[in-house]
Amino acid sequence: MTDPEDPDLSNEDSAWRQLTAPDSVFFNRDTSSILSDFGWDLHASSSDNHHNLRFDPCLPPTSTVPSSVTTTATPDPIPASSHSSTVAAATASVVSTSNNPSATSSSSEGPTDNSTPKTPETPKKEKKQAQKRIRQPRFAFMTKSDVDNLEDGYRWRKYGQKAVKNSSFPRSYYRCTNSRCTVKKRVERSSEDPSIVITTYEGQHCHQTVGFPRGGIFPAHDPHNFTSHHHLPPPLPNPYYYQELLHQLHREITSSPQLPQSTTDDGHFAVPSINQPEEGLLGDIVPQTMRNP
């Protein structure tokens, strides 16, 4: 799981340390750049009222983003079945070497390669040895939702499910259906609060969203609504929302030692207690400063 070549960023813990030890290190790192690390290149549309998500194909994670987008969140794509609120956390565990996602896509991983239909003569071992698992930047968030697999504009194919220790809920593994896209996501429910879905994205999308057959990708939500009241649960998380959340988190964390708890007027959303050291993925993705008010 770790990258032996990069001990500092080799594991998730260190990754979290990196961003949690000095919160400012993480948060002061423009959240837009964090999102851009995931290929979520956010651009404000000058000709439109809304913003457009632009996804540069496999762009290097150094693209800059207009800071203006941080003030206006995009309405969310999803007509989710129920209200969903999200708390985001990001991790910047970047691989030190060959962090080009396209490199992984060209490897044996993924359904893309048709050249090597895994002959019996070629043990997986060799392939595994040839290419170690590369850890992509990850971005995790919690969403209060009834549905596990929240729509985010992309199509995902489930490729695995595992029972997670210390959690009564299984963790599902999804891969972007785009054959060239190496983005993966993990979805699991919080053992603390089953109504909370923890989603972790890994990698960068090399393509655009597929849109939504029902309702479109940019429904008519007033972005300022949840910009000023992040309690208002957007139907579906999207990069703008994550970004806004990151800023919200930053503000709340810096202004108060409290967890970014939020409660909707109807009392729907409440961040689960995440103080416990082990919560499966939750413990994995939540910065310690957030866990320890």
Added chain:
DNA sequence: CGTGTTTGACCCGCGC
């Protein structure tokens, strides 16, 4: 028939 899900087996890293 194409696409997506299920699920057991396998691989790999890590801690002891």
Added chain:
DNA sequence: GCGCGGGTCAAACACG
């Protein structure tokens, strides 16, 4: 070295 746990593979299956 061994066991554990997370992550992935891939065949079988389901569904429209």
